[in-house]
Amino acid sequence: MQTGIVGLPQVGKTTLFRILTRAHLEEKGGRGAMHIGVARVPEPRIDQLAALYKPRKVTYATVDYVDVGGIVRDRARDSAVLAPLREVDALAHVLRVFDDPAVPHPAGSVDPLRDAQSLDLELMLSDLEQIERRLERIEKDLKKKKDPATEHEHALLARCRASIEGEHPLREFEFTAEERKILTGFMFLSLRPMLYVLNLGDDEVDKLETAVERHGLQKLRGRPQSAVVPVCGRIEAELAELDDAAAAELLAAYGLKEPGLHRLIRATYDLLGLISFFTAGDPEVRAWTIRRGTPAVKAAGAIHTDIERNFIRAEVVRCEDLLAAGSWPVAREKGQVRLEGKDYLVQEGDVILFRHSG
Ligand SMILES: Nc1nc2c(ncn2[C@@H]2O[C@H](COP(=O)(O)OP(=O)(O)O)[C@@H](O)[C@H]2O)c(=O)[nH]1
Ligand SMILES: [Mg+2]
Numbered sequence: 001m002q003t004g005i006v007g008l009p010q011v012g013k014t015t016l017f018r019i020l021t022r023a024h025l026e027e028k029g030g031r032g033a034m035h036i037g038v039a040r041v042p043e044p045r046i047d048q049l050a051a052l053y054k055p056r057k058v059t060y061a062t063v064d065y066v067d068v069g070g071i072v073r074d075r076a077r078d079s080a081v082l083a084p085l086r087e088v089d090a091l092a093h094v095l096r097v098f099d100d101p102a103v104p105h106p107a108g109s110v111d112p113l114r115d116a117q118s119l120d121l122e123l124m125l126s127d128l129e130q131i132e133r134r135l136e137r138i139e140k141d142l143k144k145k146k147d148p149a150t151e152h153e154h155a156l157l158a159r160c161r162a163s164i165e166g167e168h169p170l171r172e173f174e175f176t177a178e179e180r181k182i183l184t185g186f187m188f189l190s191l192r193p194m195l196y197v198l199n200l201g202d203d204e205v206d207k208l209e210t211a212v213e214r215h216g217l218q219k220l221r222g223r224p225q226s227a228v229v230p231v232c233g234r235i236e237a238e239l240a241e242l243d244d245a246a247a248a249e250l251l252a253a254y255g256l257k258e259p260g261l262h263r264l265i266r267a268t269y270d271l272l273g274l275i276s277f278f279t280a281g282d283p284e285v286r287a288w289t290i291r292r293g294t295p296a297v298k299a300a301g302a303i304h305t306d307i308e309r310n311f312i313r314a315e316v317v318r319c320e321d322l323l324a325a326g327s328w329p330v331a332r333e334k335g336q337v338r339l340e341g342k343d344y345l346v347q348e349g350d351v352i353l354f355r356h357s358g
Pocket of ligand 1: 100232235
């Protein structure tokens with residue numbers, strides 16, 4: 001799954017992409033140049049498990065980002081500009097909150113709420129065009145011949161249209177699994193989960209928690225399938241240049257517990273509906289990525305199809321319990337290791353040992 005980093009030019013997209021994915025890009029600066037990179041999902045529990053098991057290999061979960069380039073104002077609905085956004089599963093909209101006379105703002109002034117709403121509007125208008133075209137077709141078909149599947153699609157698209165006309169992106173709607181299936185083919189843009197990334201000025205680094213209120217962005221918060229994450233892009237870039245000890249010192253000086261990038265990556269992971277479970281042993285400690293609500297037998301399949309096919313049971317312990325117990329046998333003695341069957345819904349932070357035949 002990929003998350004597209006979008007936004008106006010000069011808002012800090014490439015800066016963020018670079019440090020998120022630790023990619024060393026040659027800045028050619030050309031619009032339309034797409035970069036794809038992998039970010040590791042920071043996970044202290046993996047580090048703690050590794051300290052316990054001293055495995056040969058440690059594998060973290062990852063999130064893929066695509067730097068899709070600048071959305072040019074007033075040209076956004078140009079399908080060539082929006083086309084790359086259809087290829088991604090979620091959007092991270094970088095909003096410029098920092099003010100810096102040295103960096104021109106394409107819209108002439110800093111107004112993150114305007115920028116957020118303007119892109120959301122473009123996404124909705126693009127979807128609306130598609131919906132209306134399709135509805136027209138369907139209505140013609142229905143006049144000739146009524147069939148339940150077409151009527152069903154018509155009702156669904158009419159609901160989508162009403163949502164957009166009420167200025168609600170499709171992501172804010174709850175669809176059934178069956179409805180989602182019908183919608184998949186349209187690749188609607190406003191259906192993509194949305195992360196609003198507030199790129200703040202350096203002087204706000206110690207007041208990240210109140211950024212939303214201070215900049216009047218409450219409207220962006222608390223909406224379905226979206227999240228707001230404040231970061232200070234330039235300070236994050238500085239942190240990325242430092243070794244761990246120096247970075248920790250700088251963070252402490254700013255009164256921060258962790259880099260903003262960590263929160264950004266975790267928010268993306270969460271928005272994509274992903275969770276991690278762990279496997280821990282001698283050769284490898286590893287985080288595995290599954291969708292929230294995945295049963296144990298399917299989670300086994302994330303590791304290997306043979307384990308899924310020959311699944312007998314899952315032995316499950318909460319990661320915190322295992323870490324506190326210090327070893328699997330001790331956790332078992334304490335009654336913290338559960339035996340679970342195929343249908344058990346794997347929880348975030350479970351450590352699992354799959355028993356299988358063959
Ligand atoms: N003052 C300030 N400048 C920034 C910040 N983030 C990026 N910039 C500058 O803004 C310009 C555009 O950044 P870039 O990441 O290339 O933006 P993009 O066009 O959205 O990819 C560059 O000169 C950056 O150094 C920030 O947080 N504060
Ligand atoms: Mg760029």
